[in-house]
């Protein structure tokens with residue numbers, strides 16, 4: 001696998017081997033009408049307001065397609081805030097991408113759903129905060145959010161799209177997992193992502209208020225399995241995807257299928273990243289305004305840095321499991337230990353694993369602080385400039 | 386067993402296309418891709434919601450006159466593709 005350690009003597013180290021960026025995530029804007037405290041966006045997003053233009057995005061899509069990208073996600077922030085979304089969808093579809101709109105549903109309308117269909121949009125994913133209107137609106141920081149989401153989910157199906165519903169789960173909604181699944185069945189979702197909250201960005205800030213206990217989690221997983229069996233027996237093709245939270249695992253996730261292997265994110269202001277959280281790392285990442293995606297993917301320091309295994313420290317370096325999990329998540333290692341080269345603390349072999357144990361213990365205690373909402377005013381506190 | 390009269394249609398969850406970068410036909414669906422092997426890609430490229438299986442097999446025979454057991458291979462693939470919810474009859 002790793003390019004420079006296959007026994008070939010060479011004075012110049014070859015860049016570690018890597019695949020094609022099959023997945024291109026276009027974070028069109030950090031603007032968003034909602035304020036989810038679990039949002040994985042950077043805390044200092046208010047600092048990055050120089051959004052790429054329509055033409056700059058289209059150039060990124062063209063270059064990505066040449067590199068082999070085939071799935072394109074429009075995300076953010078809230079992608080519906082961009083007035084040129086239809087133009088971008090059409091350009092991407094004409095290039096042959098499978099186009100995915102990843103949205104909160106706020107800002108959507110019957111007319112837009114139709115307009116996007118004409119532009120060639122393939123799929124819409126709508127996220128909810130909860131199955132209960134009050135809880136949903138409390139988390140979204142908006143009184144109208146839940147009804148709007150319901151209406152739009154129905155519209156998406158009525159207009160014939162495949163639909164994914166996404167629920168980020170945490171201690172405030174996970175006990176209603178049965179209601180969440182029933183709502184998804186009622187709305188005729190094709191796939192349901194029961195995405196256990198990942199603690200990046202705002203979610204890391206709110207971790208103590210969000211993290212469920214192990215008992216909550218095990219119950220949710222058991223109920224999900226019961227529904228899977230029941231729905232399959234009834235011939236319902238709906239797929240329930242339960243994303244397990246790494247905080248309750250003994251081994252880290254094989255983050256992004258490996259650094260710079262299949263996934264490429266471009267932020268609203270044009271930074272190219274190997275994952276949507278990597279902006280926090282003390283590494284200089286290239287900007288699509290200055291470099292081609294080909295250069296970025298194949299040659300840039302930022303993308304090559306954590307490819308292969310040579311960068312690793314112990315215990316990962318000599319571990320026989322490193323090809324399975326690549327030492328876990330670089331962002332998590334950095335956030336928790338201050339060094340992105342360290343083993344992800346989720347791993348029980350990590351000397352910092354006690355930090356995860358402590359987070360689990362904290363989850364057993366009632367939350368004390370109020371939730372910190374993701375909005376521009378709160379973001380300013382984290383901005384440098 | 387699937388009948389030769391059947392007219393297969395691609396499920397609307399999927400998009401079928403040739404992927405230059407993969408050098409193969411693929412099925413695309415929300416946030417995912419199935420890379421199809423040669424024969425599967427050839428068969429699906431003839432599924433247009435109008436042709437029945439007999440017509441599809443005839444076209445394949447024209448293209449690959451040397452191939453043996455085409456009938457059984459196509460029927461087996463179609464059965465499997467229905468189970469996977471890629472197509473319906």
Ligand SMILES: C[S@@+](CC[C@H](N)C(=O)[O-])C[C@H]1O[C@@H](n2cnc3c(N)ncnc32)[C@H](O)[C@@H]1O
Pocket residue numbers: 032038039040041075076077078079102103104105126127166167168195196197198199200203
């Ligand atoms: C950052 S959002 C942007 C798109 C849109 N504003 C939305 O919320 O649907 C992209 C997706 O990530 C999910 N998400 C946000 N924060 C997350 C977290 N901490 N862990 C897991 N998923 C998260 C959202 O629910 C959404 O499906």
Ligand code: SF4
Pocket residue numbers: 032033034035036038039040041076077078104374
């Ligand atoms: S997760 Fe919530 S706050 Fe974050 S971008 Fe999506 S809707 Fe906005």
Ligand code: SF4
Pocket residue numbers: 251252315316317319320321322323325326327328343344347348349350
């Ligand atoms: S020590 Fe590193 S490579 Fe080994 S299992 Fe743990 S995270 Fe993975």
